[in-house]
Amino acid sequence: MRVVMPGCVGDLRNHPTLRTLLIMLTMIAYLVMGAKVFQTIEGPLEEEIAENINRLKMTFINEHPCVSDDNLEALLDEVIRASNRGVSASRNVSGGPNWSFGQSLFFSSTVVTTIGYGHVTPLSKQGKLFCMAYALLGIPLTLVLLSALVERLLLPATAMLRSLNAALGHLYRPFTIRLVHLTIIVTMLVVFFLLIPAAVFAALEPEWDYLDSFYYCFVSLTTIGLGDYIPGDYPDQPYRPVYKVATTFYLIFGLTFLMLTLTVFYDIPQLNLSTVFSSVKLDEDPEKMRLSGSGVMGPGYGIGGLVMRDDYNHHDQRRSVVHIRPHLDDSPSPEDTTPVHARDIRVH
Template identity: 75%
Template sequence: MRLVVPGIVGDVRAVPALRVLGLVAAMALYLAMGAAVFQQIERPLELELEGAVHAAKQQFLMQHPAVSDADLESLLDVVVLASNRGVSAARNVSGGPNWSFGQSLFFASTVVTTIGYGHVTPLSKPGKLFCMVYALLGIPLTLVLLSALVERLLLPATAMLRALNARLGHLYRPFTIRLVHLSIIVSILIIFCLVIPASIFAALEPGWDFLDSLYYCFISLTTIGLGDYIPGDSPDQPYRPLYKVLTTCYLLTGLTCLMLTLTVFYDIPQLNLSSVFSSVKLDDDPEKMRLSGSGLCPGYGIGGLVMRDEYSGDQRRSIVQIRPRADDSPSPEDTTPVHARDLRVH
């Protein structure tokens, strides 16, 4: 149903602008809250470690009076710098070179997937230059590859949705069925991309418990890549090159599953909040309507209520579009909503 209300001259695009400002304020508040929580949790442990390091230095100087404090500080600066570049100064570390083929393949995968652990970085100027060019070409290629894989995985995901609709369509609304479908996809992601790999890493990595391994998997698949936990870098790690290659395959597979989950999530109109903060609706841009893949017909916004302005000569009219049954998402079998006749009030 369409209502045309004459005489309204207010700019309806100001509302999304205010919403965006509210979102910016909420994001700033969220960041401030996170900073405060991290400070309260981590600062005491940092102080404890600083005290332990200072005590160890003083004990070393007492046991070796011939070594001055300045000489020890100079040695520590060299060790810390080498460690930040991925080179360990520990005598008992025999992990092999950082730039073997397996290690290099692992590094290349962290570059093109934008994970970027940072534990190993190019040291030479040609290496840094090649890394920039390699990332410039590799990141778009990786996105294309992941998109193609997600497109193929959407076929069985859609078949599952249709099966759920065939069995439960007469009992539940389409939106409820889509939530069940999303829950199944999320459960598969958690089990096969987080829980099972975390169990494997906990068994293979010395010093990692299950929480550490789960933390590594989550930080990696979300492309945060803090670099505090790196698989295969423990001393005397057997089959290190093969281990690195398999870890690379896991990262690519996990990122594909994560993108599939996000695609299924954003395909549910009620859960896609991007339209709330957008001043341009899908029905205003046919190309965006086609790329959105929401299956909605032109003239119907995701939120169920769309306002836009039409001009007829010098007269401006505000149009309110109401989508029937706004509480339901499109049916998996037929995503076309029931059309109501346009009603114009002049």
């Protein structure tokens, strides 16, 4: 018999409206908190830059009395408008065209991966129409490609989990082993797709320090794509097309490994917060449990149809591991992480 205390997870699952309202209030509070923090941090710097620009403009007008304030404002408006559309007025010719093949390939990758930096945009009506049609087909195609790559990467990731479980299964609980496995995957993501690429970008970009480069890698791989830092846009950047193509491949492989990390994370029921607000509990819906590949939470700890329970035999005090397999065949499951010494106990 399960007793549900007022205000706990069980009440949220039984009241979808209350659950949705709680999520909305939490999201609103999070947005308000973020707005206040950004306002406090960035507001003074914005005012300082604005004062500096006004001072420079007045100095320019005083030194060039033949230039009126209106003419200068008109020129600045055109420069800003062109800059917002990806055309820089600062030594733009020496930097190369925005729509070379390398630049265009980089732009195409930011469209289909939904990063969308916004630093370069289609200027013509035909380009805007093609961009919409291109994204409409390219985004689903990219998701299919990333899913296929993640599926292949799951093979060595699962093999690593099996090795960890075989080596540590007699010492630690399955949840602990899953955390070790997740930690290894996250470490690989941070080192090979954030720290090392950030060092490379800091070395190649003259105006970036290491924090700027790390910030760019994080914003890009999380598909935020603010567009304030774009690799290869320095006017005298050597081998700019090759640089853009290499960055395109980095983004694709980085997004793939990020999806792998999220897959491993959400495969741990104890860390999957979506189950807290789920209106249907997995242990009450066998079909959903089978399709999701998640084990039943409760006395046992399981993932992918693997349920590990801490039952103790009163005679030998040994831990028993029960492997519940939903299939009728005897072929090993790819998610079978049961230790070798515990595979003698199976329930079919």
